[in-house]
Amino acid sequence: MNGSAVFVMPYHGDGNASAEYLAESVASLHAQTDPGWRLVVVDDASPRPRDRQRLWDLRDAAPDRIHVIRRETNRGQGACRNTGVRWAADQGAEIVLFQDADDLAHPRRLELTRRAFADRPGADFVYSPFSVVDEHGHEVPEDTLTPSVREILHSHRHAPVEGADAWIRIGTETGYTTLTSTVSVRTALAVRHPFPEVRGSEDAHTWLRMSAGGTGFAYLPDVPARYRIPQQARGSSDRDRIGADYYRRKAEVDSDGFRQAMSIALRRGSIGHDDVPRLTHAFRRRLALTLAREGRHDLAAEVLPV
Numbered sequence: 001m002n003g004s005a006v007f008v009m010p011y012h013g014d015g016n017a018s019a020e021y022l023a024e025s026v027a028s029l030h031a032q033t034d035p036g037w038r039l040v041v042v043d044d045a046s047p048r049p050r051d052r053q054r055l056w057d058l059r060d061a062a063p064d065r066i067h068v069i070r071r072e073t074n075r076g077q078g079a080c081r082n083t084g085v086r087w088a089a090d091q092g093a094e095i096v097l098f099q100d101a102d103d104l105a106h107p108r109r110l111e112l113t114r115r116a117f118a119d120r121p122g123a124d125f126v127y128s129p130f131s132v133v134d135e136h137g138h139e140v141p142e143d144t145l146t147p148s149v150r151e152i153l154h155s156h157r158h159a160p161v162e163g164a165d166a167w168i169r170i171g172t173e174t175g176y177t178t179l180t181s182t183v184s185v186r187t188a189l190a191v192r193h194p195f196p197e198v199r200g201s202e203d204a205h206t207w208l209r210m211s212a213g214g215t216g217f218a219y220l221p222d223v224p225a226r227y228r229i230p231q232q233a234r235g236s237s238d239r240d241r242i243g244a245d246y247y248r249r250k251a252e253v254d255s256d257g258f259r260q261a262m263s264i265a266l267r268r269g270s271i272g273h274d275d276v277p278r279l280t281h282a283f284r285r286r287l288a289l290t291l292a293r294e295g296r297h298d299l300a301a302e303v304l305p306v
Contacts, residue, residue: 004036004037004038004091004092004093004094004095005034005036005037005038005093005094005095005096005097005110005113005114005184006037006038006039006040006084006087006088006091006093006095006096006097006187007029007037007038007039007040007096007097007098007099007105008040008042008081008084008085008088008096008097008098008099009025009026009039009040009041009042009084009099009100009101010041010042010044010077010080010081010084010100010101011041011042011043011044011046011055011080011101012043012044012045012046012074012101013043013046013047013048013050013051013052013054013055014046014051015047015048015051017135017230018046018051018101018102019050019051019054019055021101021102021228022041022054022055022058022101022102023054023058024104024137025099025100025101025102025103025104025105026039026058026066028104028105028106028107028226029099029105030062030065031105031107032105032107032108032109032110032111033107033108033110033111034108034110034111034114036110036114037065037097037110038065038066038067038091038093039065039066039067039099040066040067040068040069040084040087040088041055041058041059041066041067041068041069041084041101042068042069042071042080042081042083042084043055043068043069043070043071044071044074044075044076044077044079044080045070045071045072045073045074045075052070055068056068067087069083069084069087071083075197076197076198076199076202077100077180077195077199077202078194078195078196078197078198078199078202078203078206079195079197081098081180081194081195082194082195082197084096085187085190085191085194086191088187088190089187089188089190089191093187094186094187095113095114095117095184095185095186095187096184096185096186096187096190097109097110097113097183097184098180098181098183098184098185098203099181100180100181102228103179103181103225103226103227103228104133104137104225104226104228105181105225106128106223106224106225106226108222108223109128109184109223109225112220112222112223113126113184113220113223116218116220117184117186120216120218122164122216123215123216123217123218124185124186124188124189124210124215124216125166125183125184125185125186125189125207125210125211125215125216125217125218126183126184126185126217126218126219126220127177127178127182127183127184127217127218127219127220128178128182128219128220128221128222128223128224128225129153129156129157129182129221129224129225130153130178130179130181130182130224130225130226130227131224131225131226131227132145132149132226132227132228132229133226133227133228133229134228134229134230134231135228135230135231137226137228140229140231145229146294147290147293147294148175148176148290148293148294149229151174151175151176151290151293152175152176152177152178152179155174155175155177156178156219156221159174160219160221161174161177161217161219162216162217162218162219163216163217164211164214164215164216165211165212165265165270166207166211166216166217167207167208167209167211167212167258167261167265168279170204170207170208170211171208171258171261171279171282171283171286172279172282172283172285172286173286175286175287175289175290176201176204176254176290177204177207178207179203179225179227180203181225181227182225183203183207185210185215189210189213189215192213193206193209193210193213194206196253196256196257198249198253199249200246200249200250200253201249201250201253201254201257202253204250204253204254204257205253205254205256205257205260206257208257208258208260208261209257209260209261209264211261212260212261212262212264212265212268212270213264213268214268214270247291247294247296247299248299251287251291251299251302251303254287255283255284255287255303258280258283262276262279262280284303284304285304287300287303287304288300288301288303288304291303
């Protein structure tokens, strides 16, 4: 599979519309203009036989393209992505494209991503914009989205993060830079920086560490993903599952990711010890702003005491 690309997709059938969303997400991959791809779906211990059967049916319809790995214990999306990345690496894939099971890929995503990696050898991390769609695939008005999602859209529109040491801008200026289903990386990078096995904001943690490790970021504006937020939910699927503790979890995970990114950058020599207090304060100020915009002034005060 030299020169190939693998889409990595976590899946947990929850008895609602997850199997239908999965089928639509896989269909968006079959619509790719570049045919040089395979998909590994990591089933995170889906409990219902019917949901599992839908997954096997999709695999059996395209066994040359779709591989399924079944986990017997539910450990979250980060753990599933790590399993998929290891499988892709074992197959000799050069590119990993993250794709959540309820999101839709642009038909030219792989074609233009592959071109971006070829044209920009200093970039190991390529990402794109997105629009938000509801359970029926209809676009959701931007003014109804959570402040955190609008922050990402604003940064894409006005100042997408690119180049080396993107973790500094992400942590201190833009906040969370993009969604998992918009991200494609060289497989070697994904192997070096696996997702933490936590639930909630595990992708933001990973992007920070990947950038601090020396990779360059590249923004690909012409292949917007379609990010699904069912309108009966409070936000992303993780946010809906975690509930009231979501923003506390986000603050803890993001803070740990930024600390680890600084440690990586210190070892590389891209920052010095004198930079740490300034960067830490700037990160806390930016995180507190996001929390306050979400109405969590209590957490904002904990992150950045007056």
